[in-house]
Amino acid sequence: MTFHPGPSNYLHRSMASGTSSQLAQRRLKIISGHVQPPQAREALSLHPCSAPAASSSIPKRRQEVLKWNGWGYNDSKFIINKKGQAEFTGKRYKLGGMVLPALREWMEKTFGASLEHRTTSRVSLNVNDVPPAIINEGFLYDLKATGISYSFDTEDRVFRAHGHCLNEIFTLREGLFNRIPDLVVWPNCHDDTLKIVELACKHNVCIIPFGGGTSVCNALECPEDEKRAIVSLDTSQMNRILWLDEKNLTAHVEAGIIGQDLERQLGESGYCTGHEPDSMEFSTVGGWVATRASGMKKNIYGNIEDLVVHIKMVTPTGVIEKSCQSPRMSTGPDIHHFILGSEGTLGVVTEVTIKIRPVPEYQKYGSVVFPNFEQGVACLREIARQRCAPASIRLMDNAQFQFGHALKPQVSSIFTSFLDGLKKFYITKFKGFDANQLCVTTLLFEGDREKVLQHEKQVYDIAAKFGGLAAGEDNGQRGYMLTFVIAYLRDLGMEYYLIGESFETSVSWDRVLDLCRNVKERIARECKEKGVQFPPFSTCRVTQTYDTGACVYFYFAFNYRGLSDPIHVYEQIEVAAREEILANGGSLSHHHGVGKLRKQWLRESISDVGIGMLKSVKNYVDPNNIFGNRNLL
C-alpha cells in the first residue's frame, strides 16, 4: 500500500474552457504526473479478493494524510500568517500558497472576531482519553482465522468514530467521544464482507459501515449505550473498478472507491460518472448509495438514484441484489430504494453498477449577476421551467457574494484589480445595482462545443429577462473552485471562537423565497435569544434546480465568545432552523440524510405508516440489529 501525496488532481480540472483535445491532454498530463502506473488487467479481475486493492488517494491509515481534528488533508488549511494575513497552505488546491488579504477583515467585521482571542484546542489526540475497547473474543478468534485485515489501534478507531458535524469536530478539539468503535476491519472484497457479517451475527457484534467518513448527520457516531463490541467496517480497500461495459455505458465498481479516484480512473478510459458531490475527494460510492447523495452536475448525470443500475448489499439475512442490469423494471416496489438512503442500518453495499458517460468534449464556466435574490430565484425557476439548466447552476445570496470577495487572493497584476474595480463600479453604479442586494449565479456548461455555446446563449438570454448581467467565466470558475476549499474554513474559524455548519433542504418553487427569508430570520432571532453576542452569519444559496422545486443550502456561523456551552446553543439554533424549514414546506433533507441528527422529525416527515414500513424492513433484514448505528429509526 503506497501512498501518493499527489494533488487532488480532479480539482485542477477547472480550466475555464477548452477544446476536447486540450482537455484530454491536460488530463493526461495530470494523470501521468501523479498516478502510479495504470493498473494492469489484473485489477479488472473478477476475483477481486485475490487482487490487491487499487491505488487510492487516501491510504488505509487515514491519519497519514488527513487531519485528526478537522476537515481534509493535513497539508491544506487556512492560517493567519506572520503578517497577520489569511493564507491557504499546501499545493493541492489552486488557492494553495495564496494570501487572502480580505479574509481577516471579513472575519472581524462579520463576526466581531479578533485575532487576540484564540481558542485553545488540544494539540494532538490524547490516547489516554480513549475509552477502552470492548473485545468480543469469539468474534476476534474467528476473524483472525479469515485473514481479514483489522486493527485495535486507537487512532484507527478514533478516525472512524465520527463524520464532520460541528459537534463531532468540536468534541475532537476539546475532548473525546464517550464511545468509539472497538475494532476496525478492512474487508478486501464482497466475500470478505460476507464473512465479517456472518461472524458478527454469530457473535452478536455491532457493525457500522464506514466509507469516506464525510457524513454530516452524525450517522457514524457510535450509540453511547451500545454494550456490544462495535466494529467499524471500513470499505476503503474495496476500491476497484471491476469492469467497464462500453456498449451499455456502465461500470461495475466496488463500493469503497472514493469519488476522485473513480472519476480519475474512469477518465483514463475517457469516461466519467459525472457524480460530483462537494465531498467527492473523500466520499465513497457506498456512502453515496447509503445516503442518497446528490452531485453538483445532477442536471446532466442525475442524482445517485438515477445513476445506479445495480446494487449488491450484504445483510445479516443474506445478499440482496437484482438478477439483471436492465434499465428499468416493473417488479413491485424497487428494492434499490430500500438500500438507497438506508444509512448503514441494513447492511454493507459492496458492489455497484453505475452509469458512465464519455468525458465531455467541452466545459465552460459562467456567471450572472442579479440585482437581487428575488430576481435570481425567478430566473432559476424559469430556467427549470424551460428545462434548460446547465450541468450546474447555483445562486448565491448577497452575503455569500460578499463572502466570495473575502476569499479573493492577492492579485499580482495591478491590471486585474483595476479591471475588478471597473467591474464593480459598472455593476453598482451604472446599472443601479445595490452592492448590498445583488447576488450572483455561477454556471457550468458541459457537452460538445457547439451545443454548449448555444445552451449558454439560451441561459444568458433568460437571465437578461430577469435583469441578470453576464459577469464572466472567471467568476464562475472561482465559485466552483472555492466549493472545495470552503470546507476548510471552519477549522480556521474555530481557532477564533467561530463555529458554524451548513445544512440543506429542498422545497417547491413557490416557497423558495419565503423559506430562505424565514430561516435566516429565525436563525438571527434564535441567536439573539440564546445570548449570542454578535449577529450571526447566515446565508443561503440555491444549489440545484428541479422541475418543481430547488435545493437550498444554508451556511450558518457565529461568534461564541461569552457562551458557556456553545455547542448546545448551536444545536438548539439548528433545531429551530430545521423546524422553520419544515414549517415552510421544506424537506427534512435533500441529500445529507437523516442519521441521528434529524431522527426526531422523520416520523412527521414520512407518516406513522411510513415509519412502520421502514421498521418492518429493518426487522426482517436485521432482526438482531447487527447494523446498530441507530440511524433513521
Added chain:
Amino acid sequence: MAALVSSNSGYSQKELSCKKKDEFEDILEERRQSSDIQYAMKCYTPAIYKGLSPCKPGTLKTAVLKSEQVQYVIKQLSKETGESPDIIQEEAMEILEEMGHSLRLGAIRFFAFTLSKAFKKLFQRVCVNEEGIQRLTQVIQEHPVVLLPSHRSYTDFLLLSYIMFTYDLPVPVIASGTDFLGMKMVSGLLRMSGAFFMRRTFHGNKLYWAVFAEYVKTIIRKGYAPVEFFVEGTRSRTSKTLTPKFGLLSIVMDPFFKGEVFDTYCVPVSISYERILEESLYAYELLGVPKPKESTSGLLKARRILSENFGSIHVYFGQPVSVRTLASGRINRFQYNLVPRHISQRPSKDLQAFVRDVAYRIELIQIENMVLSPGALVATILLQNLPGMDYDVLVEKTLWLRDLTRSFGGFLDWPGNLSASKVVRSSLTLHSNLMSLVDGRVVLLGGRKEESRLTEELVFQWALSVLMCTSYRNQVVNVFVRPALVAISSQMAQSSRKEDIYHTFIFLRDIFSNEFIFLPGSALKDFEEGCFLLTKCEVIQITPHEIVTDRENAVVSFLAAMFKPFVESYQIICKYLSNDTTQVFTEKQFSSGVQNFVSQLLVTGATQCYEALSRDMQNNALSIFVQLGVVTKKQVANGLTFCANKEAVNKIAAKLGSKIPSEKVLMSRL
C-alpha cells in the same frame, strides 16, 4: 376537583398586581400652543417596514386582481356559473374599487388640520402613552403590524390615524364598515386617509371574500402599511367590550401561517373616552329606535355637539404581541404544506381555536389597558341608588369604590391633586346632561317623577337615561366580573362547598359569556382570580373544602347589585321565552315581543330592571340560549326561526332566581 382553589390560592399575586402602566402625554397640549397649519404641513417621513417594497394604491389593486388567489377563485366561479372569467374579473375590479383605499398625503394633512381644530374643541386632553408609541415605532420597522383598537366611537379610527401622523408613524390602512359609503364626500376623504371598506355582510359571496382577503393579505405581505381593524367588529353601543369576531383576525394571521411573512405583530390599543360622542344615539339604538342612516348632512348636524365638552381621551398602545410567539407549540404549520398556498382551505380545528383564543386575549389586553374615569365610578354608584342620592354619600361611596377598583387592578385616572368632592363634582359637570346636583342630592335626569303613574312614554324616557348611565358603569364591569360572579355564586349555590360554588360560577360564566369577556377554556383560572381578589379584601375565606362568604360585607352587596341587572334581565327574558304565547318566532318577532313584555313589566311596576329593555342584552341572551341549546335555531326559506325549549328555559330562570337578595334589602345595606 380537589385541586380547586386551595386555601392559599394558586393564583399568584404577581399575575394580578397591577402591572406597571406607562405614563401618558397629552398631545393636544402642543396643539394648543403652536400652529395647526404648520403641524399639518410638517415634514412627514414615517418609520416604515424594513422589507417594504414601495408601491402605489393603484399597483396594490392590480397586484390583488392579478394574484393567484383571486384568479383562482375567478376561474372556479366561472366554471361553476358558466359566466365568462372576464366578466367576473370586472366584478372583482368593482369590488376592489368600492373597497380600496387611496392613501394620499394631502388628505392626511387635511385631516391633521381639521381634526386638530375639532379635537381641541371637543376634548380637554388626548393622552397617549409614549412608551407604547416607542414600542410601536420599533416593531413597525421590523414586522407587519396590525393595530387592534377598541371600538366605542366613529372617532376611533380618525383619532388613531391622527396619533400615528403626530408621532411620525405610517397612517394605517383601515378595514371599516361600508355604512360610510352613503356619505360621498366623507367616504372619499376617509379613503384618502387610508380607510378601506368592507361590507358588513358578505356571507356566501365567494368573490367578495377572496378579493377582500387578498387585499388585506397583500398589504400585510408587502408591509405596505399597518392594517387596522376592530376585533369587536362594530362599535360597542354599551361601552362593554363586545365578544370578538374572528374573520379578519384569521385573514391577517394567514400570511404568517403560510410562511409568507416571518411574523406579524398585533398591537392592542385601548381607547377610553371619558364621555362618548354618540352616547345618546347609542341609547336610542339600544331601545330599538331606528338608527338614523349615517348621511353627510346628519354628520354636519352633529356639529351641534362641537359646542359641548367631552372630557379626556386616553389612548393606550399595548405591548405588541407576536403571532409567531402565540402560535409556537400550538399550530403545526405543516398543515399548509400539501395544498398550494393560493387555494384557500377551510381552517383546521386547532387553527379556529387558536384564532378564537387570540381574539379573546387581545380583548382582555384592551380591557386591562382601558383607563377608567371617575365618572364611571359615579355612574356605577348612582345606578345602585336610583333615582338619586345624597351628594355626600355619593362622594364617600365613590371614594370607597375608587379603592376597591384599584385593588381589583382597574386602571384609574383619578386626579391626585384634587379633593374627592372636586373630582366628583367635575364628573357631574361633564355628565350634566345625565345627572345633576339639586339641593345636596344627585339625581339621574330623565323626567321620572317619584309618584306619578308610569306610562310607556315615561318608561322610555327613563330608560334612555338609565341606559346612558349604564354605558359608563359598563366601562368598569369587566374589572369586577370575576370576583362578582364568585360572590354571586356563593349566594346562589346550595352550600358553601367549593364544588357547589364553582359549578354555579361556571353556570353564570357560561350564561354571561356574551356579556363579558372570558378567555375560552379558562373557567378555573377565572374562578381562582375572583377568589383571589375577594380573599385579598377579606370578603371570603377559603378553607380546604369551603368558601365562606361574609354576606353582610359591603363588597359582596355592591358586587351583587352591580350585576343584578344582568341576572334579572336574563330571568325576564327567560320568562318571556317560556310564555305560552311565544312559540316559533323570528329574530324580529323576538325583539318586539320581548320589548313589549319588558315595558309592560316596567309600567306595572313588576320590575325595576330597565336594562332588560336593551336590545344588546336581549340579543346576547338569545344567542347564548342558542349556543347552550336551550333555544333552537332553524334556517327557513326567508331567514331564521327560533324555538325555545320551555322546560330548559325555566330551569335556567330558576337557577338564576335562587337566593338573589331583593333590591330593597340591598339598598338599605349600601
